[in-house]
Amino acid sequence: MTDDDAVPAAPLDPSVMRKHYRAEGLAETDLAATPVEQFARWFRQAATEGRLFEPNAMVVSTADAEGRPSSRTVLLKHFDDAGFVFYTNYGSRKAQDLAENPYVSLLFPWYPMARQVIVTGVARRTGKDETAAYFRTRPHGSQLGAWASTQSSALATRAELDASYAELAARYPKGEQVPVPPDWGGFRVAAQAVEFWQGRENRLHDRLRYVARTDGSWRVERLSP
Numbered sequence: 172m173t174d175d176d177a178v179p180a181a182p183l184d185p186s187v188m189r190k191h192y193r194a195e196g197l198a199e200t201d202l203a204a205t206p207v208e209q210f211a212r213w214f215r216q217a218a219t220e221g222r223l224f225e226p227n228a229m230v231v232s233t234a235d236a237e238g239r240p241s242s243r244t245v246l247l248k249h250f251d252d253a254g255f256v257f258y259t260n261y262g263s264r265k266a267q268d269l270a271e272n273p274y275v276s277l278l279f280p281w282y283p284m285a286r287q288v289i290v291t292g293v294a295r296r297t298g299k300d301e302t303a304a305y306f307r308t309r310p311h312g313s314q315l316g317a318w319a320s321t322q323s324s325a326l327a328t329r330a331e332l333d334a335s336y337a338e339l340a341a342r343y344p345k346g347e348q349v350p351v352p353p354d355w356g357g358f359r360v361a362a363q364a365v366e367f368w369q370g371r372e373n374r375l376h377d378r379l380r381y382v383a384r385t386d387g388s389w390r391v392e393r394l395s396p
């Protein structure tokens with residue numbers, strides 16, 4: 172018998188879970204000239220002061236041609252003025268959605284800092300050279316994993332996946348170069364709007380959103396919390 176069995180756990184009621192945010196605010200005058208610069212500042216703070224586990228983890232939401240949404244976590248691997256880049260399987264559900272409907276939302280949930288950043292924009296595949304350059308930086312095991320998985324398709328058993336990996340590991344032993352799988356690569360999300368959300372006291376949060384103008388410059392608007 173474990174301690175867990177001895178004491179019945181009290182029901183966990185999410186309606187009474189309430190944090191009081193006392194974080195410093197975000198003013199228009201604090202903002203960087205571009206959302207990518209502002210993102211870089213907050214990303215650095217999330218990784219250093221916030222000591223967040225995987226601050227590059229983001230929730231990617233897509234919708235299919237009929238508008239049915241789906242979300243999942245992926246890792247941000249690069250960002251600059253051209254966009255936010257992640258890597259995945261081009262046969263996956265998210266990639267199929269993006270082929271039908273390139274509009275996408277990326278959400279960075281930095282809860283310990285009472286912050287979130289939401290990027291909305293349009294996703295395009297990265298070029299073959301860029302994909303290959305990133306693929307070569309991945310650990311050998313992850314390279315084989317990318318080959319072994321036909322992401323989002325149904326598997327009969329776990330053993331099927333392990334057998335596929337073992338076969339690949341025999342074909343490409345450690346030290347041998349693994350080619351880039353043809354159905355694997357990146358998406359670059361060019362931002363159309365980026366919202367920076369900072370939790371404040373009494374639910375009077377700050378929400379500042381950069382919105383792209385057609386000439387490539389940005390205007391900033393404050394949204395009601």
Ligand SMILES: Cc1cc2nc3c(=O)[nH]c(=O)nc-3n(C[C@H](O)[C@H](O)[C@H](O)COP(=O)(O)O)c2cc1C
Nearest residue numbers: 228243244245246258259260263264265266322323
């Ligand atoms: C922390 C974390 C990081 C992840 N990173 C990635 C990633 O970078 N690329 C990816 O394809 N899947 C990643 N996944 C798995 C996805 O959440 C998802 O299961 C997978 O991409 C299939 O999604 P789909 O069937 O909706 O296309 C990650 C999951 C977690 C929890």
